[in-house]
Amino acid sequence: MKSVLAASTAMFLAAPAMAEPSAEVLHWWTSGGEAKSVAVLQDQFKAEGGTWTDMPVAGGGGDAAMTALRARVLAGNAPAAVQLKGPAIQEWYEETGLADIGDVAGENGWAEVLPPQLAEHMKCEDQWCAAPVNVHRINWIWGNKQILDANGIAMPTSWDEFNAAAEKLKAAGITPLAHGGQNWQDATVFETLVLGLGGPDFYRAALIDLNPEALTSDTMKQVFDQLRTLRGYVDDNFSGRDWNLATAMVMNGEAAFQIMGDWAKGEFLAAGKVPGTDFVCWPAPGDGYLYNVDSFAFFEVEGEDKQQGQKLLAKLIMGPEFQKVFNLNKGSIPARTDVALDEFDDCAKQSNADMNADAGDGSLLPSYAHGMALRGAQAGAVTDVVTNFFNSDMSSDDAVQQLADAVAATM
């Protein structure tokens, strides 16, 4: 009760004589380790004399938060900072405009410490309008070390090798692949295959440029064929299973592998498992690195205090200290490249090394499944086809045709 009063008084008193920085922050990191990670930012913000108003809205990977954001923007009181990522940042910029945080970025030399590709996501028409907090790698394969050792399985370097390993496990009575039948999980596996089988150029043509020829190509048919093969490695009860229950299957030895972003690591670590001893993190077969960068965008707000708050927040988000603490909590790696990784685990170190290597040769690519590559309507159209394919006996020929049609309908 007290804190509610405090929070509402803070809101009403939001126009003080001297400009003390204040910020209302809309985010969907509301529970467990994620909430604790945001709390770190809040503490730093308060320590610098700022007033933080928390506006948490969880659900559906940010869907509910986006609903609330629309309502707030229509009502004419957009929050100062909003958890937004990928092309949605530029989309909002076109609709409502976003605040320019260029001077913060300039003072703190963001351009030097961010990989140029990630920095691009933070800019709206060449001005800085968002600040990144982390980098998640998507195309990981997680495995149960005991099971893999017992069956003599080494890291697969191609999908054929993966299939061979899976057949071996299946023969041994182990579910080869733990998977949850939710559309974003289907999409995660799909994009991993698009990159793994087609390579970076194909991924770019198909899932970033939405090139109709790429979408209906033979390579795309192979991707769907492999997706069908993987479906055969998943147990029958996968529908609607949360990703973390799938991770638990790997942990408990019910299943051998899971294809999932590196938040799965958090689940292993929370259960006291050690990377390299109890579980392995292998980059999925094929060349390239799919990333998901979480970030905060800054809406245009009135009042000196709020604008000060935005600037302070932007500075802190990109601060090395916050980037380290936050990502240790969350399982991802810092967006800035100059943070020492000594305290991070081996999976994170590998993620970082791969990111730097792949940034050089053009195989560092945005994840479509996690809203980094496409606008919502188009990503949704692709996911509809993928998830329908995975949950039916559609042929790969039909799938590529539907894919091209669905994408064309959103243009």
Place this chain on the structure above:
Amino acid sequence: MEWLERNVPKLVLAPSFVAILVFVYGFIGWTAWVSLTKSKLMPRYEIDGFGQYGRLVASPRWDVAMDNLFIFGALFIVISMVVGLMLAIFLDQQIRSEGVLRTIYLYPMALSLIVTGTSWKWILNPGLGIQEMVRGWGFESFTFDWLIRPEMAIYTVVIAAVWQASGFVMALFLAGLRSVDTEIIRAAQVDGIPTHRIYTAIIIPTMAPIFLSAFIVLAHLAIKAFDLVIALTNGGPGYATDLPATYMYAMAFSRGDLGQAAASAMIMMMVIFAIVVPYLYSELRPRRDH
């Protein structure tokens, strides 16, 4: 003064009138407008034509959603009515501890499905719930895997929906049974008419208005069914359990395809109109007993 006196009833209704006009019909009008535009993330107001409706008709996912609405709606309404009526009649047989049973039947209506969704998900999941439990008892071949079969999953949504609403329907029917004139029933019993005949020939026909009320409450729940699907299947497997309400929400809020969402909303509204208007007509036509 006399004018005021005479017009008090209308003046009293005026605020509601204005509110409904703006917040229901005004908003429907707004939606109709937006459905004719190319609105994406936020509403835009340049009329573009019926393109959004064309996309809707061409979308296989919308097809599934509409089919589901009719399957789900019909089954949900019929089963809830049958179960509700049956429980009401059974409870009406001077049952001991009727109060406890009635409360148990009624309580699901008090819970939002955000709350019960997860437990339903577990119960219906073949690897975790009923199937696993019954197999654990030694019936190895027992199968109950509707949740994971795209062509059957919509029926699990029906089960959870019936669970939630049938107790409420039971209450409506029980109230109806209790308000039937006891004199008539006693007279029939004296004449030696068997109990089941008394129900089918005398009591149930007098409850016609209750069937109508129950129908309207259930139809309202069916069309608005949203939490249910989100909590139970989130539209899956694939999009096999999508309903128009979830389709609309996905388009409007997760995908930033507002024009498409508005078009789907208008189709939904037309379905509602087709169902509700005949009801309102029958409900409001001049009555003989007044």
Place this chain on the structure above:
Amino acid sequence: MTTNTMLRWGLYGILILFALFYLMPLFVMLTTSLKSLEEIRTGSLLALPRAITFQPWLEAWSSACAGTQCEGLRPFFWNSVLMAVPAVAISTVIGAINGYVFAQWRFRGANLFFAAILFGCFIPFQVVLMPMARMLGLMGLAGTIPGLIFVHVIYGIGFTTLFFRNYYVTIPQELVRAARVDGAGFFRIFFAIFLPLSLPIITVSVIWQFTQIWNDFLFGVSFSGAGSQPVTVALNNIVNSTTGVKAYNVDMAAAIIAALPTLFVYVVAGKYFIRGLTAGSVKG
């Protein structure tokens, strides 16, 4: 006689079977909320707890994180009360007066207007979110509890009006006519004759509205601001973690806590609910 006894046993059997069906989800929630996370991870989800712990309940009430604020559901409970009580009261009062007019003071066009109000009951709430957000912004109510009350009253009027109108039409119009001959006015008749008869239907209206408003998530999440979020939004924040570890026991405990007020209302007032319905609201 024996067939009769058997019938009776069969009757009880069926009734109890249904009771078990209705209780099943609650059973799962309760048992899960009393297990440790370790037990949930390793054991069957439907089994009874091996070792009972109340820690999840404590955590859900006072220390689970819903955003950066880790105070459990407690602070948000009060928001919901502040929202639900006035909204239920106001919509019930408006519904009573509207119903009274529609039932007893017919005027030309009244039926059409009543139909228009009823149709409003069926409007899917997802449709009204965006224009409503704009209106609340214009009225200066965005992100506040009064704003939420306003929205719930507007979309509650349809049902409350329906309840009271259907109840009041069963009261003979001669009563009103006689009172008017005696010189009683519109409000006098309402307060002296109708209100004292209304307890059963007020119960129905209050139960229905309270359930709807307390359980609402969509309006709560869209129209609340920091500090005014109702308990359903906080519950959602606690149970929904996109990439974090899930504490199912705390989730279930939180879900039951959030549902306690409505459960309480149904258990305590359920009897009156049936009585209120019997008293005429369903007769049309």
